[in-house]
Each structure stands twice: as structure tokens, then as C-alpha cells.
Amino acid sequence: MDPKIYIPIIAALAGTLVGALIKELASFYRAYREDHRILKIVLFNQLDVWYEVKRCDTGPLILTYFERIKQRLGSEGASTEQIDELLEKVRPEFEALLRKVKIGEPEKLQQRYQASVDNLAQVDPILAYKLSGKPNLENSQAKLDAYLG
Numbered sequence: 001m002d003p004k005i006y007i008p009i010i011a012a013l014a015g016t017l018v019g020a021l022i023k024e025l026a027s028f029y030r031a032y033r034e035d036h037r038i039l040k041i042v043l044f045n046q047l048d049v050w051y052e053v054k055r056c057d058t059g060p061l062i063l064t065y066f067e068r069i070k071q072r073l074g075s076e077g078a079s080t081e082q083i084d085e086l087l088e089k090v091r092p093e094f095e096a097l098l099r100k101v102k103i104g105e106p107e108k109l110q111q112r113y114q115a116s117v118d119n120l121a122q123v124d125p126i127l128a129y130k131l132s133g134k135p136n137l138e139n140s141q142a143k144l145d146a147y148l149g
Contacts, residue, residue: 035123042123045116052109058098065094 066087073083114132121128 038119038123042116042120045112045119049109049113049116052112056109058095062091062095062098066091 069087070083073086074080078086117128117132120131
């Protein structure tokens with residue numbers, strides 16, 4: 001048999017193999033980019049939830065407020081003992097007042113968190129299931145309700 005017959009057959013097979021390899025690499029890269037796009041959305045949503053939780057936390061606000069009161073009353077001539085006694089009396093009422101004031105949007109936290117977990121499920125379903133808290137949903141809801149007052 002003439003070896004010239006094999007050259008076109010080998011070239012066709014090599015071209016098919018290279019084409020299939022390039023197609024697989026392109027689909028892998030496309031899936032990789034899509035996963036990273038989804039992970040960026042998840043990161044944004046989680047940072048947004050974290051920001052809302054931080055906004056709802058009144059602890060730093062109370063500390064800052066009391067530090068400014070201490071500075072102001074100290075500059076007016078009040079003693080440290082008088083200031084501390086006054087702040088201890090005022091603290092419970094002030095904390096109750098801040099709990100009643102809605103800072104941020106705590107109602108939407110669970111919806112945002114669940115949307116983020118749903119997006120993550122496209123990339124890593126096992127991690128999304130763990131983060132969804134399905135086994136401990138009632139416990140998590142009770143903790144969130146207790147935290148938000």
C-alpha cells in the first residue's frame with residue numbers, strides 16, 4: 001500500500017483530535033469563568049449581609065456615644081465617679097431605645113443570605129447545603145430573632 005494514502009487519514013484524525021481538545025478546553029474555561037462570576041456574586045451578597053448585621057449591632061454605637069458623653073461631662077468639670085454613676089443609670093434605657101429604632105433592614109437579612117446560598121449551590125452544592133442551615137433552621141431563626149430583639 002502506498003504511504004501517501006495514510007497521510008490524509010492521519011491528518012484528518014489529528015485535526016479531529018485537536019479540534020475536540022480545543023472545544024473541551026474552551027468549555028472548561030467557560031465553566032471556570034461562570035463559576036468565578038457566581039462566586040463574585042456570592043461574595044457581594046455575603047458582604048452585604050455582613051454589612052447589614054454590622055449596622056444592626058448597636059454595641060459600638062453605644063460605646064462611642066458614652067465615650068463622647070464622658071469627654072463632654074469631663075470637660076464640664078464632672079468627676080469620673082459621677083459620670084460612671086450617671087452612665088450606669090442611663091445605659092438600660094438607652095439600649096432599650098436603640099433596640100426600638102430600626103437601624104438597617106434586618107427583615108431582609110435572611111432573604112439575602114438565602115439568595116447568596118442559592119447562588120453558591122450552583123458552584124458548590126455541599127457547602128451551600130451546610131451554609132443553608134436546613135437542619136438547624138429553627139434554631140438559627142430563634143437566635144436571629146433574639147439578636148435583633
